Amino acid sequence: MDNNTILCKGNDVIALAAIRCGCDGYFGYPITPQSEIMEKLMEEKPWETTGMVVLQAESEVASINMLYGGAACGKKVMTSSSSPGVSLMCEGFSYLAGAELPCLIVNVVRGGPGLGTIQPAQSDYFQAVKGGGHGDYHFIVLAPASVQEMNDFVDMGFDLAFKYRNPVMILADGIVGQMMEKVTLSPPKPRWTDEEIIALSGSWATTGKPSGRRENIITSLAMDAAVAEKFNEKLQRKFNEIRRREVRLEKIKCDDAEYLLIAYGAMSRICEETVDNARAQGIRLGLLRPITLFPFPSEQIAAMTPQLKGILSVELSAGQMVEDVRLAVGDKTPVTHFGRLGGIVPAPDEVLAALKRTYLQNENE
Amino acid sequence: MKIVIKSFIMALKGAIAVNTERCKGCGVCVVQCPTGVIALNKNVNTKGYNYLYMANPVACTGCTNCATVCPDACITVYRVKI
């Protein structure tokens, strides 16, 4: 085993991955259950090695606006928080999306609403996927289910952010953030030089106006209605392109499945065991795990409907992703939600029981 | 003494050029002119503002007071020593 493979906590690996992928700046504010991300960064002191800036801001409002300032410079910048802190950032999200700024936001979700609980939850799906801030916009939303994916999605997130000039969110949960697993760290990449930034983003980023180039202006303001509509249409074209090109998902034992679980993040790992337990009882169950929540794998789910008798969308929420599943499936297959709330995580057999209760009672009778 | 004063008067002769389309006729410059050179025109520019003009050009010393306080940077000042 090489020394890049370590045992690591999900939150800690976000910090290590950020340094290793050449991130220029992290701006954050402590909140459970993700404070280890900034703690780890401070411990690693990347400003002495890669030159990465790490700053504890006075609030989530400040950190997201620091992200705005940094992203507007064409730098690779990121923040992390958990649900109540992310709510505070929503104004900034809208501005970032409106100014088309590439950046990475990690949300290690805890239960809400309000101050809620510090236990894991997936009840911020709507906020992450449908907007959160005002206006017609989307983030690209990645849902890691392992510490390895926490590592991998940092670099991938920055790639997507710069490819589309759009914010990317890693929507994790308290389980993935807090658990320890074996992880192979990505090979280190140097930070971009100022020349590389100008080559990549010099057409729009505020890098200082040399004579001979127009001034670069980062704003989301368009007073003229016709201009604002054109800009919004351009944004929608971008989101549609993302929908076409960036869907990521994992299918587990789906080939012969009659019933399908759809779950993401930590919940998908539990459902994986549910699938095994069901198959041991002769139930042909599969699992579809969306890796991108926006774009949502609607077509891929819809394509499976001919073989399916029922879909159970399993979430640590009162039923949020299930709405997108229903939109994908229409009336072709029955869709039901199962979830636990308040930070309670269901066991695999609890999920299986819910599946049986919903779809298999008549067959058993 | 008389000669000194005369040479002072003769020393600086100024004039201003006003970007009359940019001028909003706010008049903050008029009250800052120490020699009473400038005034707002009875005529208006295409936006309807009574733009600035030199009503009494001979008195201009090119002191730049008017241009310094102008919020719209529409006054250029010229000065010659005679």
Add this chain to the structure above:
Amino acid sequence: MDVNDIIQPENKVYGKTPVLTDTEMHYCPGCSHGVVHKIIAEVIEDMGIQDKTIGISPVGCAVFAYNYLHIDWQQAAHGRAPAAATAVKRLYPDKYVFTYQGDGDLASIGTAEIMHACNRGENIVVIFINNAIYGMTGGQMAPTTLIGQVTATTPYGRVVELNGYPLRITELLAQLSGVCYVTRQAVHTPAAVRKAKKSIQKAFENSGQRKGLSFVEIVGTCNSGWKLSPVEANQWMVENMFPHYPLGDIKNEELGIKDWLKQ
């Protein structure tokens, strides 16, 4: 000598700096914003830092500041310019970064961001325009509105019992150790404009020397909001604003942050 003989390129002694764009400003006639934009542009020209300067415009009347200076600009969310500027300066330590904020932006919704940027001693310049009213939204009360001053949301005048006191945020921020230079200026007379320009230049120089945050308040007019002519507004400012917001340097610390930390 004829006027046309004097108006020759070789005789030019003052004109619009090329750092200012040709775009006509959207500000009302006589608005102080225009003068402040102009002197910032002149300082940038004089210091030769056009390619190294990044401005952060606010929400409020000056939201469109980015249309008027030939430099790279970011337009921040309401009150958040100091946070954005913090990141820009930290990520580009060799650039000159300034925020341009009004009284609603800086002294009301953005109090946390300005206070902590000051306290961290960010090496940025903050230009704070205080005209004691919200201009862009139509003349509502600002935190700096004077007692008795009539605005759209204090139609019978600002009352302490209801609205609290006019906030002297500049004096408040001067207490913070990360701030090296705090001054209050105005732009209503040629002498005042020249002094204000010197102050802004000093603030930019401090930024270059990494002395900490430099804060320049400009007491300005909002003749539309105050419902006065531009000339009357200047007079009203002298008589009513200056007693509560006296002009002059409030703090002029020659110590750098590093020296301060050693103490």
